[in-house]
Amino acid sequence: MLNRLVYYSVRACDDGEVIRLAARAAARNESLGVTGLLIADRTVFMQILEGPRALVSQVFASIARDGRHTDVIVADVSEIEALSYPKWGLALLNDREKIHAIWRRVGGDRLWEPRLLNAVQLRALFRIAMADAQRVARDAPALQVVMA
Numbered sequence: 816m817l818n819r820l821v822y823y824s825v826r827a828c829d830d831g832e833v834i835r836l837a838a839r840a841a842a843r844n845e846s847l848g849v850t851g852l853l854i855a856d857r858t859v860f861m862q863i864l865e866g867p868r869a870l871v872s873q874v875f876a877s878i879a880r881d882g883r884h885t886d887v888i889v890a891d892v893s894e895i896e897a898l899s900y901p902k903w904g905l906a907l908l909n910d911r912e913k914i915h916a917i918w919r920r921v922g923g924d925r926l927w928e929p930r931l932l933n934a935v936q937l938r939a940l941f942r943i944a945m946a947d948a949q950r951v952a953r954d955a956p957a958l959q960v961v962m963a
């Protein structure tokens with residue numbers, strides 16, 4: 816059974832650490848058959864993980880214990896028919912202008928606050944971010960995509 820899990824959290828590490836952790840996470844996810852996208856804004860992380868249920872749970876359990884963020888809130892857990900991002904262990908979106916442009920498409924002019932979005936809006940946000948990631952990965956990486 817395949818599951819999707821979305822959470823958001825309060826970021827507690829700098830940009831260099833985010834890139835390092837994303838590179839390791841991408842390799843680990845790929846070896847497990849888990850895929851995902853991490854959005855790293857200045858103060859907030861948002862991540863979607865997809866894969867076999869037990870493995871998504873296992874990866875999320877170690878993420879939830881990680882001291883590089885706090886206040887981890889699960890926003891969506893659901894069964895899915897197929898992976899949305901089969902190509903990646905993990906893509907990282909850390910371009911703030913891009914993040915905020917996507918946010919405005921989904922959340923309008925409200926403050927950049929993941930807790931203001933419902934599960935459907937969160938899914939839309941990740942769908943747009945991932946379409947972007949796939950487009951940019953083919954061109955130039957203004958968006959940083961970390962691949963295993």
Ligand SMILES: Cc1cc2nc3c(=O)[nH]c(=O)nc-3n(C[C@H](O)[C@H](O)[C@H](O)COP(=O)(O)O)c2cc1C
Pocket residue numbers: 836839840841843844851853860862864874877878879880881883884905
């Ligand atoms: C915001 C954030 C996202 C992370 N995403 C992943 C991930 O997708 N996959 C992964 O294996 N580790 C991820 N990690 C790292 C894990 O928390 C953890 O450090 C790593 O899995 C090693 O876990 P362990 O020390 O319990 O073995 C993430 C950490 C943070 C702070």
